[in-house]
Amino acid sequence: MSETRLRSPLGRAIGLGSAKEGVHHWWMQRVTAIVLVPLILWPVISVIGLAGAERGALVAWLHNPMPAVLMIVLLVAIFYHTALGLQVVIEDYIHSEAWKLTALIVMRLLCILFVVRGVLAVLKLALGA
């Protein structure tokens, strides 16, 4: 086998090595995608039944441990995947460094805000009377 060097001569000369997180974004996007394939189909099927339903039916459904747990995992996976995806969109289209950083931070904060709101809502419905 011929020697394959992926690192640049400059990188080797500086000798700091990689930050060891080059593939982290790519990898987590795939992991959340794989998790979301079954997880997104489940609520779509369940929620279709609840679509026109009264609030009571939704509350009763989330009172079961499995739907409540899966709904929380789903919310976390959705917003993790969304943050990773929107990050790439922002990095691709916003070229001003200041605006890019601002957009990235605002986007992340919004994702955190919505996921916390969603998880709290599920907990309240699952544990409430």
Place this chain on the structure above:
Amino acid sequence: MSDPRPLSPHLQIYRWQLTSVMSILHRASGIALAVGAILLVSWLGAASDGPESYTAFQHFMGSWFGLLLLFGWTVALFYHLCNGIRHLWWDTGRGLELRSVYASGWTVLAATAALTVVAWIAGLSGGSH
């Protein structure tokens, strides 16, 4: 403005291909699903806030604009899901020949249409009672 060189691709004379259009649609549907995720949180949040909030949310979702959002959400979801599976398949190094890429592309479009129709038939027949 000061640079008169033509853009590439030159959009007025650009011949679209299935491959590039589907790639753009994957990103567009992803952005749409970020809005859809907010819709999901709003639904759970409205339910946790109480019966009045839930009724108001249901009223909004039952309006023409709400139904349009919901329809767009299902199309975007099924497209992003099917095309996402296509991407995961590519990640294993398979299906990358041009013939396979086109075959899986048309399959994704057909599956998106079929799943959307099935979901809406199920939703409209289940939601009426």
